[in-house]
Amino acid sequence: MHFEVTILGSNGAIPAHNRYPTSQFVNYNGQGFLLDCGEGTQLQMSKYNIKRGKLDHIFITHIHGDHFFGLMGILTSFNLNYREHPLHIYGYPGIEEIVRTYFKHAQTILRYELVFHSVIADEPRLVFENKDLTVESIILHHRIPTTGFLFREKIGPRKILGLKLEQYQIPIHEIVRIKMGGDFTMPDGTVILNSELTGDPSPPRSYAFCTDTSYTESIIEQIRGVNVLYHEATFLDEHKARAAETGHSTTREAATIALKAEVGKLIVGHFSARYEDLSPLLYECKEIFPDTELAIEGHLFSI
Amino acid sequence: MHFEVTILGSNGAIPAHNRYPTSQFVNYNGQGFLLDCGEGTQLQMSKYNIKRGKLDHIFITHIHGDHFFGLMGILTSFNLNYREHPLHIYGYPGIEEIVRTYFKHAQTILRYELVFHSVIADEPRLVFENKDLTVESIILHHRIPTTGFLFREKIGPRKILGLKLEQYQIPIHEIVRIKMGGDFTMPDGTVILNSELTGDPSPPRSYAFCTDTSYTESIIEQIRGVNVLYHEATFLDEHKARAAETGHSTTREAATIALKAEVGKLIVGHFSARYEDLSPLLYECKEIFPDTELAIEGHLFSI
Structure with missing residues (x-):
């Protein structure tokens, strides 16, 4: 089962150095x-050969433009491409008002259903x-209500042992x-117990997406042990006053969260436009949490 | 006096083949x-080294997303970059409602004044x-109210003749x-007439921007003789039913307008995503109007 994340945009609020604002597929x-x-x-989806038709769910962390100004273009292109199946959007209710206001003035009636799912930033x-x-919201701490999202694979089926199939x-x-x-009951009536025939399923994988947020330990228990954590790291340590x-x-704050939550890997992004060289x-991240990578446009991470 | 147009986006409604939706600087x-x-x-302005600080006026032809979905990103980046001087937006009143709805939900109070100027599509x-x-609106014919824009240089000052300065x-x-x-009155009281001292000013230059529109001869008189006409040419002749x-x-329709309006040069753009090779x-344009060029991202045209 593929479980992959492609970075479409890695930059903070002001696009710079050919880095795009936040988006991941x-x-x-x-x-x-x-x-x-x-x-x-x-545009980034086209560049990295991601088929728009595969996309049915869009999660928006908060209503700051660098996290959703590309939404309306996607909705419009779906319409022009004769999409007919529903599209689901998860985010704060203001998103719906913004989207509906535009379509009203553009005199556009969508060919497909747009289903808004309200996210609430309480718990x-x-x-x-x-x-x-499953996808859970993660309560973050930013200037306006903001939630991260935690993808968890469900526990898969048990793995059947090839040798036993033959034996x-x-x-x-009978396999499913x-x-x-x-x-399994043999033709002679002998019952072979499942525990002899199968092994444990692969452990379920998980991916936590945390942006935008100041340093907050309240998220640690929820994300403990995830395979991969994306955590914003907008600033170098020398600019921590500006971060706050x-x-x-x-x-260092992102890496400290990764360390305390004992995650498998940390990806950092949402870089300030002031840094051309990342x-x-x-x-700085690796000094605290060695298995850190940068979010770079076009990079694909397997979870 | 520089009078230049840089193509930032040349494509029609669905971005494709690394072409961006419509924008020109x-x-x-x-x-x-x-x-x-x-x-x-x-993003295109950054790529082509166009300083955002020089931009004070934004003209929007109509409320279809491929002509203004980049507006809010620009307004937001201006704010984050501490802009203080006013920004003027010319377009249909719906633009203002869309922009204000976003800033309300983003809880953003702009540092600078946003001045909306309503465009009316009657004449x-x-x-x-x-x-x-001067900039005039041009009444176009599209599915929703749409106006092009006609930039005309004012007649400049007369040109003083270098030889006469010396003589x-x-x-x-005295020069201004x-x-x-x-x-000019000489020290001995002799009056030298202006007609002897100066030549005619350069003829005023003009640039007409016409998108989106079906073929309409009603614009011809207004744009007659402009130095450069940008006219959308979304489709090949074989797709004229789809164009209508x-x-x-x-x-062929864009080139026919250029020919009948006796313009100096035609630039075509707003290409359908169906054409990878332009x-x-x-x-097809050159067959009717030889001095045609394609709008290509990054190309700079001197008017």
Whole structure:
């Protein structure tokens, strides 16, 4: 099962140095999810060969333009491309008013249904669920209500052991039932227990997306042990006063959260336009949390 | 006096083939004007080294997203960059409601004044004037109210003849007065007429920006003889039924307008995403109007 994140935009509020505002595309085995969609997201999707048709769910962390000014372009292009199946948007209610105001003036009636799901910034909630995944909101601390999103894979089916298939000559039509935990009865009536036939499923994977936020330890328990954490690191440590003033994090703060939450890997992004060279930011993170990588446009991370 | 147009985006409604939605930057001797600002305009301005600080006037032809989804990103970046001087926006009143709705939800109070100037699509009107230029609206025919914009240089001062400066030993402090039409009185009382001292000023230059529109001869008288006409040419001639249906023009229609209006040069753009190779569009235009060029991102045209 593919579980991949492609970085479409890595920059903070003011685009600079050919870096785009925040957006990431999550591909879970062909199901597409957008995490934020700053200006230019649809252009970046084309550039990195991400098919728009795969996208059914867009999560918006907060109503600052660098996290959603690309939304209306995507909605419009879907319409011009004759999309017919619904599109789901998860975010604060203001998003819906902004989108509806535009379509009213453009005199556009969409060919497809736009379904808004309100996110509330009081406590972590389940905002999405299907057979494979859950998505929870993460309460962040920024200048306006802001939530991150935590993708968790559900526990998959048990793994059938190839050797046992052969040993007991198990017919193909029995396999799904055994993967779901069933025993197997031989033609002579002997029952082979599931525990002999299967191994534990792969451990469920998880990805936490935390932007924009100041340093806040209140998120640590919720994200503990995730495979990959994206945490904004807008500023170098020397600019920590500016980070606090604007509701953002420094490199060391992001890395400290990763360390305390015992995550597998840290990706940092939302870089301030003041930094053309990003290597000092990476260096500062690695001093605290060695397995850190920079969010760079076009990079694909496997979870 | 520089009078230049830089193409920031050349594509029609759906961005494709690394072409951006419509936007052009007009530089008149250091004064900056934007004509439309599709998604990604601020990114394109950075790419082509256009200083945002020079920009004081933004003209929006109509409320379709591919002509203004980049507006809010520009307004936001100005704010983050501590802009203090006013910014003027010329367009339909819906633009103001869309912009204000966003800033309300983003809880943003702008540091600078945003001045909206309503454009009305009934007849051509003067929408802007300063000491150097006028800008008139051009009534176009599209699916929703749409206006083009016609930039006309004012007639400049007369040109003083270098030989005469020397012959009559005219002091520097007299020059401005003579350029404005005054005569020169020699120390002995002899009056030298202005007509002897000066030549005619350069003929005023003009640039017409016409997008989006179906073929309409009603614009011809207004744009007759402009130095450069930008006219949309969304489709090849073989797709003229689709052009008519969507309120757009074909190559041959754009070139026919240029021919009938006796313009100096034609630039075509707003290309449909269906065309990756643009050379057939150029070929069809040139068959009717040889001095045609394609709008290509980053190209600078001197008027």
